[in-house]
Amino acid sequence: MTETNKLKKEFQLYMEYWMLHMYRSSKTGVYPEISNDDIPNEKALLGSMYLSRIIYGASQAGDILGTDKYRSLATSALDKLLEFKNPGGGYYWARTYNMEWVHDAENVNMSQAFVLYGLAAFLQRYPSEEVNALMIEQLKFVQGTLKDRTNSFYLDGFDEHWVRQDPMTIAFATHFHMMEALVMVYEYNQDQNVKKSVQELLHIILNRFIDKKDYACIHRFTENWEVLPNENWAGHNSECAWVMVQAARAIEDQALIDQTEEMLIFMIDAVIQRAKDQLNGGYFNVIPENDNFEKTKSWWPQAEIALGLYNAFQITGDARYDQLASEQVTYIQEFFVQPGGEWLAQVSQKGEALQDFPKIFFWKSMYHTVRYYDFLIGQGES
Secondary structure: OOOHHHHHHHHHHHHHHHHHHHEEEOOOEEOOOEOOOOOEOOOOOEEHHHHHHHHHHHHHHHHHHOOOOOHHHHHHHHHHHHOOEOOOOOEOOEEOOOOOEEOOOOOHHHHHHHHHHHHHHHHHHOOOHHHHHHHHHHHHHHHHHHEOOOOOOEOEOOOOOOOOOOOOEEEHHHHHHHHHHHHHHHHHHOOHHHHHHHHHHHHHHHHHOEEOOOOEEOOEEEOOOOEOOOOEEHHHHHHHHHHHHHHHHHOOOHHHHHHHHHHHHHHHHHHHHHHEOOOOOOEOOEEOOOOOOOOEEEHHHHHHHHHHHHHHHHHHOOHHHHHHHHHHHHHHHHHOEOOOOOEOOEEEOOOOEOOOOOOEEOOEOOOHHHHHHHHHHHHHHO
């Protein structure tokens, strides 16, 4: 296991970067984007998922580092998120700098899950009747509007008024992040109905969204469960594997713990075999049918694969996984973690920074990184 004190210092620098460069004020919230040269872009698209991940990250950082100094960041992001409330329920996907709403039918449900996730994380650190009411309202919305009325799965494809469009689809991301959000809610309030929903989602993911031949996530289906064009992503495979185990443990379902632990080993072994960059270090994300791998590496698969490897070591006690995980953390520290805080979003195959790619943007907020530190620091102190 990587030295806990080093990770803590690294995470403190990460949080200081956000407070110094991304946090504007309690009234104006946060910047939506910043360049690798630390120049903020006020005109970039701002999303409800982006804000929800900040609420989660700033709240969780208080627990990890034992301080309330980041509460203002969490509260500011929460205040900004409330501006995204949709009169028809839930939250809008995104807003342009000139205040025009943007809709994404394929991904807006994922954003609803992250809203729930962020609110529950905030409540775990900062109990509040007002925020609790927002969380309950959002929980009722996702279960009453996004969930199929006759089944336990969620449908994607609604318009901005939550009216069904043609075609509707069934997405891995919606189900996976909804499961994770519901685990956060359950850890906060121990609601048995929420526990049941987590159990249902774990069964759906295990039985529907994992290809048992390649041990890879299937990303999207038609409403009739026909597979849509798919890519094999090492990042999602590892993330899915270790988060499922943590979810099963959170609800203390031994049968699901056994199933998810077994599945994790299959999925992680496939990632090691097919995605590890033996020449330059780290892992590729999209696993092609041939050797034509991506020319860049993104921050989030690197973090998720490190956590998948550490979880595999915990389950098996096999030192090979521990060694691979330590190597992966070292790779992240060498090529992604910046001396002044935060991570690069993308590097070349050889680990060179891509200067024209922003450091923080619509899809890169306080989620994969904070969760990475949360798990590694927590394991080091347990």
